[in-house]
Amino acid sequence: MTTTIKSLVQDAAQRLRVSGVEGPRRDAELIVGHVLGLERAQIIARGDDPVDGASASRIDILAAERAARRPMAQILGRREFWSLTFKVTGATLDPRPDTETLVEAVLAVIGLRRWQALRILDLGTGTGCILAALLTECPAAQGVGVDRSPAAAAVARENMAALGLDRRAAIVEGDWCAGLSGPFDVIVSNPPYIPEADLARLAPEVRLFEPRAALTPGGDGLGAYRAIVGQIAMVAAPGAIVGFEVGIGQAEAVAELMGAAGLGPVTIRPDLAGIGRAVLGRGPG
């Protein structure tokens, strides 16, 4: 029997369904499309087209990886964020739509200053998605993205180059603000914030495949905020815009930390689900 696009999609979808993957048909179509270089609409329209053995084997391997719950972004090697495409690997957090709330909130405070030569700092840059989104919206700005993971920093550098932002973005390996020379006008961070006790409850895609250092700082999940808030005065320009992404139920605690460190007035912005997701303040002075 000839192997066709349709039969490969059906087989892969069934395998993913049995493994408990959400949206198995969608993921099967994406995997088949990825290997064959086709859009999802073409996969459906060309269902009866035959597929060569090498492509069928590659689809089989990727379907097995997805069945083992490897995230789609790692399988495809990319993720859209802020309408930009980012390379994603096992060393980086998969950029989340929630994080666009932080970008939107910070841009709203930047307002017309977006045309100025702002200096932007992104702490825990991962793929570089937040920094790249802000640099795209602020065409005269320069930025620094910091990550403690050399492998994540390398991916962020690749992303900046692919997006044509490498002349405005420096990606450095480091521990939060240590060794940085400011001052920065905008300081943003989506740090690891999942409480250690919650790790076991995460979906297998996250728990088994995303870097632990990107997920949790250990303990109650607030350790990275405490560390960064304690260092911000060293690198912030007077009145700098400071913005954090926070996890569910953490907004008040982070707002309190910021207020206590003199980073007020502090405001909390909800995401589309009404959950406090971005906490904004001002650098001292």
Ligand SMILES: C[S@@+](CC[C@H](N)C(=O)[O-])C[C@H]1O[C@@H](n2cnc3c(N)ncnc32)[C@H](O)[C@@H]1O
């Ligand atoms: C939640 S991920 C966020 C990645 C990216 N900014 C995003 O929003 O998709 C947190 C990032 O912080 C980095 N990180 C963890 N501890 C760090 C530290 N002490 N200094 C610098 N980066 C750190 C991790 O390697 C990870 O890339």
